Amino acid sequence: MRVGLLGTGPWAGRVHAPALAAHPEVEFAGVWGRRPEAAAALAAEHEVPGYGGPDGLDRLLTEVDAVSIALPPSVQAELAVRAAEAGCHLLLDKPVALTVPEARRVADAVERAGRASVVFFTLRFGGDQAAWLAEQSGRSAPGEWFTARCEWLGSVYAAGSDSPYAASPWRHEKGALWDVGPHALSVLLPVLGDVVRVTAAAGPGDTVHLVLRHAEGASSTATLSLTTPKAAAVSGVSLEVRGEAGLVRMPERNESPLAGFGRALDALVAAADGGAAHPCGVAFGLRVVEILAAAERSLATGETCRV
Secondary structure, X not given: OEEEEEOOOHHHHHHHHHHHHHOOOOEEEEEEEOOHHHHHHHHHHOOOOEEXXXXXXXXXXXXXXXXXEOOOHHHHHHHHXXXXXXXXXXXXXXXXXXXXXXXXXHHHHHHHHOOOEEEEOHHHHOHHHHHHHHHHHHOOOOOOEEEEEEEEEOOOOOOOOOOOOOOOHHHXXXXXXXXXXXXXXXXXXXXXXXXXXXXXXXXXXXXXXXXXXXXXOXXXXXXXXXXXXXXXXXXXXXXXXXXOOXXXXXXXXXXXXXXXXXXXXXXXXXXXXXXXXXXXXXHHHHHHHHHXXXXXXXXXXXXXXXX
């Protein structure tokens, strides 16, 4: 599969590009960026062609089978529609978009084009975490689980942070709800089922607390933050589920996102080769955006919102 990379920022350079270059079933076919010089620089690191500007994007889309997008969500949504309409399969980052209409446009374009899609939620492709989630989801009969608690506490904007993502404008604007909220939902939904109501409350900094009611009767909470003090953000990602099976905890992360991104590429190759649609396809990405949008409404109104 010939795959082009759209994006030249830290996430593109640290994860997308090296994973594309290393994957045995993928030909890394080129890099596109809004700034031609940035695209040329990242492309040169991996000895692939660089494409810049609108004309470069059109050329790249005609030369590849799929695109891997590492761009801000609002930009991703627009370009994902263009790529699907050009016949490309899609490997997307979360969130798919920042509004429900934008996310639905992406999902509709993928469906119309009959293309494969995968959204890279890191824990859904983590080695130990993916196996654990599959095990818990397999025993998720109605009523099996009673409640769950998820925490995703980062220090991107904490004092003394040296995170390469601290300069991201969209993260500054949308905060933890939209940056790490998709990750939390990606592990809660496969175990407890779809969300039908959400209540959100603001905490310090960009911290958000969610209370979720799931369609099969369980409830869950999620605490999300990018402003957690650095000393308190150690092992800041956790999920525990309680029910008839007792208390079970998700394994801690123990590998680089590179390994998970390689598995996401595996999933896209398999789906594009006639396999079943992946559970983390764009339709799931749309549902996550719908829940986040309801949480955002709850923050604004102080009311519980239906999804």
